[in-house]
Amino acid sequence: MPSFEYGKVNDSGDASKLISILSQCFMMAPSDGEVYMQSVGIENFRVIRQNKEIAGGLAILSFDQNYGGEFVPMTGIAAVGIAPEYRGSGAALALMQSAVKEIHVEGAPLTALFPAVQRLYRAAGYEQAGSFCNWEITTASIQMGKPQLPLRLITTEKDILRSLNQKQARLHNGNLNRNEFIWADIGRSKDAQQYAYLIGSADNPQGYIIFTQHRGDDNDYINVRDWVLLTPAAIQSFWAFLGGHRSQIDTVRYRSALVDALTFMLPEQTAKLKSSTRWMLRIVDVKKALEKRGYPQNIQASLHIEVQDDLLESNNSKFILSVANGRADVAPGGKGDLKLDIRAFAPLYTSLFSPSHLQMTGQLEATENAITTATQIFAGAGAWMADFF
Structure with missing residues:
Protein backbone atom coordinates (compact mmCIF):
# COMPACT_ATOMS: atom_id res chain seq x y z
CA MET A 1 0.00 0.00 0.00
CA TYR A 126 -20.52 8.03 6.13
CA GLU A 127 -24.08 7.23 5.07
CA GLN A 128 -27.16 8.98 3.68
CA ALA A 129 -28.71 10.99 6.47
CA GLY A 130 -30.86 13.87 5.21
CA SER A 131 -32.37 15.66 2.23
CA PHE A 132 -31.38 18.67 0.15
CA CYS A 133 -34.29 19.67 -2.09
CA ASN A 134 -35.15 22.36 -4.64
CA TRP A 135 -38.78 23.33 -5.21
CA GLU A 136 -40.53 25.49 -7.83
CA ILE A 137 -43.98 27.06 -8.08
CA THR A 138 -45.65 29.38 -10.59
CA THR A 139 -46.64 32.73 -9.12
CA ALA A 140 -50.02 32.62 -10.88
CA SER A 141 -50.95 29.44 -9.00
CA ILE A 142 -50.28 30.76 -5.48
CA GLN A 143 -53.58 32.66 -5.05
CA MET A 144 -53.23 33.47 -1.35
CA GLY A 145 -54.72 36.97 -1.34
CA LYS A 146 -52.99 39.74 0.57
CA PRO A 147 -50.34 39.13 3.25
CA GLN A 148 -51.76 38.92 6.76
CA LEU A 149 -48.57 40.45 8.19
CA PRO A 150 -46.59 43.52 7.15
CA LEU A 151 -43.36 43.01 5.19
CA ARG A 152 -40.57 45.55 5.58
CA LEU A 153 -37.49 45.87 3.36
CA ILE A 154 -34.39 45.71 5.59
CA THR A 155 -30.67 46.22 5.02
CA THR A 156 -28.84 46.14 8.34
CA GLU A 157 -30.82 43.99 10.80
CA LYS A 158 -28.43 41.02 10.70
CA ASP A 159 -28.86 40.12 14.37
CA ILE A 160 -32.63 39.78 13.94
CA LEU A 161 -32.20 37.45 10.97
CA ARG A 162 -29.74 35.25 12.85
CA SER A 163 -31.97 35.03 15.90
CA LEU A 164 -35.00 34.07 13.80
CA ASN A 165 -33.01 31.52 11.82
CA GLN A 166 -31.75 29.86 14.99
CA LYS A 167 -35.32 29.56 16.29
CA GLN A 168 -36.40 27.86 13.08
CA ALA A 169 -33.34 25.57 12.98
CA ARG A 170 -34.35 24.10 16.35
CA LEU A 171 -37.62 22.92 14.80
CA HIS A 172 -36.13 20.82 12.00
CA ASN A 173 -33.74 17.89 12.26
CA GLY A 174 -30.57 18.53 10.28
CA ASN A 175 -30.87 22.33 10.13
CA LEU A 176 -27.66 24.21 10.91
CA ASN A 177 -26.84 26.71 13.60
CA ARG A 178 -24.95 28.62 10.94
CA ASN A 179 -21.37 29.81 11.09
CA GLU A 180 -19.93 32.95 9.48
CA PHE A 181 -19.07 31.09 6.27
CA ILE A 182 -22.73 30.25 5.58
CA TRP A 183 -23.99 33.73 6.48
CA ALA A 184 -21.35 35.32 4.24
CA ASP A 185 -22.37 33.04 1.38
CA ILE A 186 -26.03 34.05 1.78
CA GLY A 187 -24.97 37.70 1.77
CA ARG A 188 -23.14 37.34 -1.55
CA SER A 189 -24.98 37.69 -4.84
CA LYS A 190 -22.79 38.06 -7.91
CA ASP A 191 -25.40 38.21 -10.64
CA ALA A 192 -28.42 40.02 -9.18
CA GLN A 193 -29.58 42.55 -6.61
CA GLN A 194 -30.57 40.87 -3.36
CA TYR A 195 -33.60 41.88 -1.29
CA ALA A 196 -34.39 41.04 2.35
CA TYR A 197 -37.84 41.52 3.91
CA LEU A 198 -38.78 41.08 7.56
CA ILE A 199 -42.21 39.46 8.03
CA GLY A 200 -44.22 40.84 10.94
CA SER A 201 -43.92 43.94 13.06
CA ALA A 202 -40.62 45.34 14.31
CA ASP A 203 -41.38 44.26 17.88
CA ASN A 204 -42.79 40.86 16.86
CA PRO A 205 -40.98 39.54 13.76
CA GLN A 206 -42.31 36.15 12.66
CA GLY A 207 -40.00 35.41 9.76
CA TYR A 208 -38.11 36.79 6.80
CA ILE A 209 -37.40 36.21 3.13
CA ILE A 210 -34.19 36.93 1.19
CA PHE A 211 -34.35 36.66 -2.59
CA THR A 212 -33.00 37.71 -5.97
CA GLN A 213 -34.84 38.29 -9.28
CA HIS A 214 -33.68 36.87 -12.62
CA ARG A 215 -34.54 36.98 -16.30
CA GLY A 216 -34.48 33.47 -17.73
CA ASP A 217 -34.56 32.15 -21.28
CA ASP A 218 -38.10 30.84 -20.91
CA ASN A 219 -39.41 32.74 -17.91
CA ASP A 220 -38.49 35.27 -15.26
CA TYR A 221 -38.11 33.92 -11.76
CA ILE A 222 -37.43 34.70 -8.10
CA ASN A 223 -34.71 32.70 -6.38
CA VAL A 224 -35.36 32.54 -2.62
CA ARG A 225 -31.90 32.53 -1.07
CA ASP A 226 -33.11 32.12 2.50
CA TRP A 227 -36.34 32.07 4.50
CA VAL A 228 -37.66 31.70 8.03
CA LEU A 229 -41.37 31.22 8.76
CA LEU A 230 -42.35 30.67 12.40
CA THR A 231 -46.15 31.08 12.39
CA PRO A 232 -49.12 30.25 10.13
CA ALA A 233 -49.54 33.98 9.45
CA ALA A 234 -45.91 34.20 8.36
CA ILE A 235 -46.34 31.29 5.93
CA GLN A 236 -49.49 32.85 4.47
CA SER A 237 -47.72 36.20 4.12
CA PHE A 238 -44.71 34.54 2.47
CA TRP A 239 -46.89 32.95 -0.21
CA ALA A 240 -49.09 36.03 -0.68
CA PHE A 241 -46.03 38.28 -1.05
CA LEU A 242 -44.51 36.00 -3.69
CA GLY A 243 -47.83 35.64 -5.50
CA GLY A 244 -48.02 39.42 -5.69
CA HIS A 245 -45.08 39.36 -8.14
CA ARG A 246 -47.10 37.49 -10.79
CA SER A 247 -47.38 40.45 -13.19
CA GLN A 248 -43.61 40.33 -13.82
CA ILE A 249 -42.35 37.03 -12.35
CA ASP A 250 -43.41 33.63 -13.68
CA THR A 251 -41.94 31.22 -11.12
CA VAL A 252 -40.39 31.03 -7.66
CA ARG A 253 -37.55 28.70 -6.74
CA TYR A 254 -36.80 27.81 -3.12
CA ARG A 255 -35.27 25.12 -0.91
CA SER A 256 -37.18 23.17 1.70
CA ALA A 257 -37.75 19.71 3.13
CA LEU A 258 -38.58 16.67 1.04
CA VAL A 259 -42.01 16.71 2.66
CA ASP A 260 -42.52 20.48 2.54
CA ALA A 261 -45.04 21.70 5.13
CA LEU A 262 -45.14 25.15 3.47
CA THR A 263 -47.05 23.67 0.52
CA PHE A 264 -49.83 22.41 2.81
CA MET A 265 -51.24 25.97 2.98
CA LEU A 266 -51.48 26.37 -0.80
CA PRO A 267 -54.95 26.12 -2.41
CA GLU A 268 -53.74 23.53 -4.94
CA GLN A 269 -50.78 21.12 -5.31
CA THR A 270 -48.91 23.43 -7.67
CA ALA A 271 -45.48 23.44 -5.98
CA LYS A 272 -43.22 20.90 -7.67
CA LEU A 273 -40.12 19.15 -6.37
CA LYS A 274 -37.49 19.92 -9.02
CA SER A 275 -34.53 18.05 -7.54
CA SER A 276 -33.66 16.04 -4.47
CA THR A 277 -30.40 14.59 -3.22
CA ARG A 278 -29.12 13.36 0.14
CA TRP A 279 -26.22 14.56 2.22
CA MET A 280 -24.22 12.11 4.30
CA LEU A 281 -23.35 11.94 7.98
CA ARG A 282 -20.84 10.01 10.07
CA ILE A 283 -21.10 9.42 13.79
CA VAL A 284 -17.61 10.20 15.12
CA ASP A 285 -18.31 9.72 18.84
CA VAL A 286 -21.29 7.43 19.55
CA LYS A 287 -21.62 8.28 23.24
CA LYS A 288 -21.32 12.04 22.82
CA ALA A 289 -23.61 12.12 19.76
CA LEU A 290 -26.37 10.28 21.61
CA GLU A 291 -26.06 12.35 24.79
CA LYS A 292 -26.08 15.73 23.03
CA ARG A 293 -29.12 14.95 20.88
CA GLY A 294 -32.67 15.80 21.97
CA TYR A 295 -35.48 13.20 22.23
CA PRO A 296 -39.30 13.16 22.57
CA GLN A 297 -40.27 14.50 26.00
CA ASN A 298 -42.83 11.78 26.75
CA ILE A 299 -40.46 8.83 26.19
CA GLN A 300 -38.74 6.95 29.00
CA ALA A 301 -36.89 3.91 27.67
CA SER A 302 -33.60 2.05 27.42
CA LEU A 303 -32.04 0.60 24.29
CA HIS A 304 -29.09 -1.80 24.17
CA ILE A 305 -27.01 -0.99 21.06
CA GLU A 306 -24.01 -2.74 19.54
CA VAL A 307 -22.02 -0.67 17.03
CA GLN A 308 -19.33 -1.85 14.63
CA ASP A 309 -16.76 0.76 13.57
CA ASP A 310 -13.59 -0.46 11.87
CA LEU A 311 -11.91 2.97 11.97
CA LEU A 312 -12.58 4.36 15.45
CA GLU A 313 -12.11 1.76 18.16
CA SER A 314 -13.97 3.72 20.87
CA ASN A 315 -17.18 3.39 18.84
CA ASN A 316 -16.69 -0.35 18.26
CA SER A 317 -18.57 -1.46 21.36
CA LYS A 318 -21.86 -2.05 23.17
CA PHE A 319 -23.81 0.85 24.69
CA ILE A 320 -26.88 1.24 26.90
CA LEU A 321 -28.88 4.29 25.80
CA SER A 322 -31.29 5.52 28.52
CA VAL A 323 -33.74 8.27 27.55
CA ALA A 324 -35.97 10.32 29.87
CA ASN A 325 -37.40 13.87 29.82
CA GLY A 326 -35.98 14.57 26.37
CA ARG A 327 -32.37 13.82 27.33
CA ALA A 328 -30.12 10.75 27.21
CA ASP A 329 -27.46 9.02 29.22
CA VAL A 330 -25.12 6.47 27.62
CA ALA A 331 -23.22 3.79 29.51
CA PRO A 332 -20.93 1.05 28.24
CA GLY A 333 -22.11 -2.55 28.10
CA GLY A 334 -25.52 -4.11 27.60
CA LYS A 335 -26.90 -7.00 25.59
CA GLY A 336 -26.58 -5.54 22.09
CA ASP A 337 -30.26 -6.06 21.23
CA LEU A 338 -29.91 -3.71 18.26
CA LYS A 339 -26.80 -4.34 16.14
CA LEU A 340 -25.61 -2.11 13.30
CA ASP A 341 -22.46 -0.69 11.78
CA ILE A 342 -21.43 2.95 12.04
CA ARG A 343 -22.84 3.73 8.59
CA ALA A 344 -26.35 2.49 9.35
CA PHE A 345 -26.26 4.42 12.62
CA ALA A 346 -26.35 7.75 10.70
CA PRO A 347 -29.87 7.53 9.14
CA LEU A 348 -31.22 6.09 12.40
CA TYR A 349 -29.74 9.00 14.37
CA THR A 350 -31.16 11.64 11.99
CA SER A 351 -34.58 9.94 11.62
CA LEU A 352 -34.12 9.70 7.84
CA PHE A 353 -35.08 6.02 7.98
CA SER A 354 -36.98 4.15 10.67
CA PRO A 355 -35.50 1.11 12.42
CA SER A 356 -37.93 -1.08 10.44
CA HIS A 357 -36.68 0.38 7.16
CA LEU A 358 -33.08 -0.27 8.16
CA GLN A 359 -33.93 -3.81 9.25
CA MET A 360 -35.81 -4.45 6.00
CA THR A 361 -32.76 -3.41 3.95
CA GLY A 362 -30.37 -5.53 6.01
CA GLN A 363 -28.70 -2.58 7.73
CA LEU A 364 -29.39 -3.71 11.30
CA GLU A 365 -30.29 -6.76 13.35
CA ALA A 366 -32.61 -6.35 16.31
CA THR A 367 -35.18 -8.00 18.51
CA GLU A 368 -38.82 -7.01 18.08
CA ASN A 369 -38.77 -5.11 21.37
CA ALA A 370 -35.57 -3.26 20.36
CA ILE A 371 -37.19 -2.19 17.07
CA THR A 372 -40.22 -0.83 18.95
CA THR A 373 -38.07 1.03 21.47
CA ALA A 374 -35.74 2.47 18.82
CA THR A 375 -38.76 3.67 16.81
CA GLN A 376 -40.02 5.60 19.84
CA ILE A 377 -36.63 7.04 20.74
CA PHE A 378 -35.69 8.22 17.24
CA ALA A 379 -39.16 9.37 16.22
CA GLY A 380 -39.26 12.61 14.24
CA ALA A 381 -39.38 14.13 10.79
CA GLY A 382 -36.54 13.22 8.46
CA ALA A 383 -33.55 15.52 8.55
CA TRP A 384 -32.98 18.15 5.85
CA MET A 385 -30.82 21.17 5.11
CA ALA A 386 -31.36 24.23 2.97
CA ASP A 387 -27.69 25.24 3.32
CA PHE A 388 -24.96 23.81 1.08
CA PHE A 389 -21.26 23.66 1.90
Missing part, protein backbone atom coordinates in the same frame (compact mmCIF):
# COMPACT_ATOMS: atom_id res chain seq x y z
CA PRO A 2 1.28 3.51 -0.79
CA SER A 3 2.30 5.72 2.12
CA PHE A 4 0.41 8.98 2.60
CA GLU A 5 0.94 11.94 4.92
CA TYR A 6 -2.02 14.04 6.13
CA GLY A 7 -1.61 17.55 7.45
CA LYS A 8 -2.27 21.27 7.22
CA VAL A 9 -1.35 23.73 4.48
CA ASN A 10 2.18 24.77 5.47
CA ASP A 11 2.89 27.78 3.26
CA SER A 12 1.91 29.76 0.17
CA GLY A 13 3.38 27.08 -2.06
CA ASP A 14 1.08 24.46 -0.55
CA ALA A 15 -1.87 26.83 -0.87
CA SER A 16 -1.12 27.52 -4.53
CA LYS A 17 -0.82 23.81 -5.33
CA LEU A 18 -4.08 22.98 -3.53
CA ILE A 19 -5.92 25.83 -5.28
CA SER A 20 -4.68 24.46 -8.60
CA ILE A 21 -5.94 20.95 -7.78
CA LEU A 22 -9.33 22.09 -6.51
CA SER A 23 -9.80 24.47 -9.45
CA GLN A 24 -9.25 21.57 -11.84
CA CYS A 25 -11.47 19.20 -9.84
CA PHE A 26 -14.39 21.60 -9.63
CA MET A 27 -13.91 23.30 -13.01
CA MET A 28 -13.49 26.80 -11.62
CA ALA A 29 -11.07 29.61 -12.35
CA PRO A 30 -7.98 29.74 -10.09
CA SER A 31 -9.09 33.21 -8.98
CA ASP A 32 -12.36 31.69 -7.72
CA GLY A 33 -10.33 29.03 -5.93
CA GLU A 34 -8.35 31.77 -4.18
CA VAL A 35 -11.56 33.53 -3.11
CA TYR A 36 -12.96 30.26 -1.76
CA MET A 37 -9.79 29.53 0.23
CA GLN A 38 -9.88 33.03 1.72
CA SER A 39 -13.56 32.70 2.67
CA VAL A 40 -13.01 29.33 4.37
CA GLY A 41 -9.65 30.29 5.88
CA ILE A 42 -6.38 28.63 4.90
CA GLU A 43 -6.08 27.21 8.42
CA ASN A 44 -9.20 25.12 7.76
CA PHE A 45 -7.76 23.22 4.78
CA ARG A 46 -6.05 19.84 4.95
CA VAL A 47 -3.89 18.10 2.36
CA ILE A 48 -2.80 14.54 1.64
CA ARG A 49 0.77 14.03 0.44
CA GLN A 50 2.57 11.15 -1.24
CA ASN A 51 6.35 11.35 -1.42
CA LYS A 52 6.02 14.94 -0.12
CA GLU A 53 3.89 15.95 -3.12
CA ILE A 54 0.34 17.20 -2.53
CA ALA A 55 -2.14 14.74 -4.03
CA GLY A 56 -5.32 16.48 -2.89
CA GLY A 57 -7.11 18.12 -0.03
CA LEU A 58 -10.33 19.25 1.61
CA ALA A 59 -11.87 21.95 3.80
CA ILE A 60 -13.11 21.56 7.37
CA LEU A 61 -15.98 23.73 8.67
CA SER A 62 -17.40 23.85 12.20
CA PHE A 63 -21.17 23.93 12.70
CA ASP A 64 -23.89 22.90 15.12
CA GLN A 65 -26.72 20.80 13.73
CA ASN A 66 -30.16 20.35 15.25
CA TYR A 67 -31.44 16.95 16.31
CA GLY A 68 -34.48 16.69 18.53
CA GLY A 69 -34.38 20.39 19.39
CA GLU A 70 -30.75 20.38 20.54
CA PHE A 71 -27.73 21.65 18.60
CA VAL A 72 -25.01 19.01 18.28
CA PRO A 73 -21.46 20.01 17.24
CA MET A 74 -20.85 18.89 13.66
CA THR A 75 -17.80 19.25 11.42
CA GLY A 76 -18.61 19.78 7.76
CA ILE A 77 -16.31 18.44 5.05
CA ALA A 78 -16.19 20.41 1.81
CA ALA A 79 -14.18 20.72 -1.40
CA VAL A 80 -12.76 17.19 -1.38
CA GLY A 81 -10.48 17.03 -4.41
CA ILE A 82 -7.76 14.65 -5.63
CA ALA A 83 -5.43 15.49 -8.54
CA PRO A 84 -6.28 13.28 -11.56
CA GLU A 85 -2.86 11.62 -11.58
CA TYR A 86 -3.42 10.36 -8.01
CA ARG A 87 -6.94 9.01 -8.47
CA GLY A 88 -7.17 5.29 -7.83
CA SER A 89 -4.07 5.38 -5.62
CA GLY A 90 -5.97 5.31 -2.31
CA ALA A 91 -5.25 8.98 -1.64
CA ALA A 92 -8.93 9.94 -1.35
CA LEU A 93 -9.72 7.27 1.24
CA ALA A 94 -6.55 8.07 3.19
CA LEU A 95 -7.56 11.75 3.17
CA MET A 96 -11.08 11.04 4.44
CA GLN A 97 -10.06 8.53 7.10
CA SER A 98 -7.41 10.91 8.38
CA ALA A 99 -9.93 13.76 8.53
CA VAL A 100 -12.38 11.59 10.51
CA LYS A 101 -9.63 10.69 12.99
CA GLU A 102 -8.72 14.37 13.39
CA ILE A 103 -12.36 15.31 13.97
CA HIS A 104 -12.55 12.58 16.63
CA VAL A 105 -9.49 13.96 18.41
CA GLU A 106 -10.90 17.50 18.25
CA GLY A 107 -14.12 16.33 19.91
CA ALA A 108 -16.95 16.91 17.41
CA PRO A 109 -19.34 13.93 17.59
CA LEU A 110 -20.67 14.33 14.03
CA THR A 111 -19.32 15.06 10.57
CA ALA A 112 -21.34 15.65 7.40
CA LEU A 113 -20.78 16.31 3.71
CA PHE A 114 -22.46 16.60 0.32
CA PRO A 115 -21.16 13.68 -1.79
CA ALA A 116 -20.35 13.70 -5.49
CA VAL A 117 -20.13 9.89 -5.20
CA GLN A 118 -21.10 7.64 -2.29
CA ARG A 119 -18.64 4.75 -2.39
CA LEU A 120 -15.64 6.74 -1.15
CA TYR A 121 -17.51 8.24 1.79
CA ARG A 122 -19.22 5.00 2.73
CA ALA A 123 -15.76 3.44 2.96
CA ALA A 124 -14.94 6.12 5.56
CA GLY A 125 -18.11 5.41 7.56
